[in-house]
Amino acid sequence: MKLESPGPALGRRVVRRGREHYYPHVTDAEWHDWRWQFRHRVTSLADLARFLTIPPEEWKAREQVLSDFRMGITPYYLSLIDADDPRDPLLRQVVPLAEENLFRAVGDEDPLGEEKFSPVPGITHRYPDRVLMVLSNNCAIYCRYCTRKRTMYDGATPDVEIDRMVDYIARTPSVRDVVVSGGDPLNFATAKLDAILTKLRAIPHLEIIRIGTRVPVALPQRIDDELCEMLAKHHPLWINVHFNHPNELTPDAARACDKLSRAGVPLNNQAVLLKGVNDDVATIKALCHGLMRMRVRPYYLYQCDPVRGAEHFRTPISKGIEIIEGLRGHTSGLAVPTYVIDAPGGGGKIPVQPDYLLQYDREQGRALLRNFQGKLYEYLEPRANEDVLVPVAPPIPASAQTPPIVLAGSNRKRAEPESNGKAQSANGNGHASSSPGATNGATNGASNGATNGASNGAANGAGNGAMNGAGNGAASSAKNGSAPVVGKSKWVHRGSTKAERAARAKKRTS
Ligand code: SF4
Incomplete structure (x- = not known):
């Protein structure tokens, strides 16, 4: 006997989300074109109000928040949000909320002291053998808890500045590993990113290139064959992705990760522990299991940095320990990320775990x-x-x-x-x-x-x-x-x- 879904008659509400709900008239060609997705990001409150309800009394607070840190939501990412749930875990990551306004003045502009360790603009050289290279101020989505939100208004990074970063690495033989991050490097045109990676690869002492990106999460259409073929030329190249919640593990995201894996790129996930988003064992376990199915290794679970305007996302350390406690031994070790706190002021990542x-x-x-x-x-x-x-x-x-x-x-x-x-x-x-x-x-x-x-x-x-x-x-x-x-x-x-x-x-x- 076929069981019918009880539907709304029995009290279950119909969830309004998906491309059909938000963008019913967009063609397949448009939807799967990453440039279309990028161009049609939701960037203003007026724009957002076309899709999600914004209580009138919250407009002012949300506008204030937006004046501090920009908004950007791809149509694809918006389509994963439940239009009727103000506590939707994806919504909370990208939509400016009134509670963010409560803590506007709390926290640091640069909680990790990246500027202190910056020998040339765009480079952070904190550890002896590796550097961070911030290539752009542009992301597919802007995460409300972003540690680097201070850099998101600097204007596009000029080519001459990128050349200066490459030059610094070339002049510093102790650097064997570079993390190319942002903003999101995969937002660049393929040819431009190819040119930068080629320059980096020409540095003899540079062994590893890592790219930090949220594109597979927010704009999976960008992971096309041309990009993967280009990346495969620059091995050994690793990619750190940034999934925070199981709702982000869609077939599109899985396809994007699969393409990268087939191009020989090892994938590691860096999640951030966020109150009201993923701060419980069941959610992180489902995330880690889903990542493993996509051949993405759960790598780090970050304590949320005390960045300005993100206080409402921060959890006590005991929450992170409790989550690791709920994973270690209860699932395979490969699925257990390392819980780390990035020490304020530039002390680097400090692993924290239960007392075994x-x-x-x-x-x-x-x-x-x-x-x-x-x-x-x-x-x-x-x-x-x-x-x-x-x-x-x-x-x-x-x-x-x-x-x-x-x-x-x-x-x-x-x-x-x-x-x-x-x-x-x-x-x-x-x-x-x-x-x-x-x-x-x-x-x-x-x-x-x-x-x-x-x-x-x-x-x-x-x-x-x-x-x-x-x-x-x-x-x-x-x-x-x-x-x-x-x-x-x-x-x-x-x-x-x-x-x-x-x-x-x-x-x-x-
Ligand atoms: S994708 Fe990364 S760099 Fe961009 S806003 Fe989110 S956390 Fe910040």
Whole structure:
């Protein structure tokens, strides 16, 4: 029996979107012509009001927002937006909203300090071996959270300036990798982009060219055979795309990515974590799975930069950690992006992830690890050549109980101390595992380790943090004979002390 869609009669509303809804009279030839798409971008509020409802009381606020940062929406991208949903995740990315006006003055013009690291206009040279090259101030769509919105009014980058950027790279032998970005480099005419890439390829020390683009997301029609053939001449060439939401993974976008892949271009995705757009595990998981099906590797999940006018998009860091926690172990590792915070002022990308390494004692060669279900495992490192096997050190008295561990990024408790000496390990699926006598070991170890590790680490550097955490955590729990872990290596342990190792080293050199 064929089931009929219940439709509006049963309360399900008809979603108004798609080319048929917004552009019913546009021909196929026009729709698939990227130049037509580019020329017909929605750029003014009056234009936008032809397609989407703008509440009268919001006009002024939205106009103010537009005076700060331009709007551009391709007909294709507009067609993916639900006309009746003011919270549509794609709409929020490109349409100036009144809430953006609330935070007009909050944030930085240049949150990543790109100007500070700019030896010539258009180049950012922050890392030793790679540079960013901003080729244009033009994008197919303008993302309301764009880190580089300050550059979007500079006028087209003159050829002489592009030549100066190429010249800088040619004069700087340490640069082996260039990220060509924008604005969007794929908005250039194919011949012009070819000429720039040819100049870059002529630089002997430049190994890798990467292009950052949102064109496959916003203007997939642009990825045509001519462009792909041209790009294939300049390998090794990589492309970083920028999909943020599963609704952007359309058949057109998939076709564009497939063409690029067939031209030998590896594709990596750089998503931005955006409140009200993709700030939940299910959305990011669906995005990453969809990208994998399109042969696009989920590469980075960026914390939204504190750029002016984008405060309403920013999430707490715990949200990003929670999302990674919900992916790692719950889907293939290839589908898990690295969550990074671009350090304000130009510190570069800093990866942030849930606390899987709870303690690490380098002296004793022990680590206390947590898996994706919240279960604890002890891992012993290999013996160094000069070490000898010795029995585990004798037990020491257990220290006092400490509060249970709380996972960063969530409110779930991992290890609950119990009066009978058992500790519960709640896993990500709501199951629990227990290990006798874990109270002193796991809780003392993890909490002392995490606390000392974090605080000392912040003050003295990561190394100290890890070492102090280990000293208070895993080592003491193993020594007192308790069993804080689910899995444990059969190795007894290497046990030479610092003094013994020093003595052996002295003997060897004498
Ligand atoms: S496509 Fe990239 S450069 Fe252009 S507005 Fe969006 S985030 Fe900024």
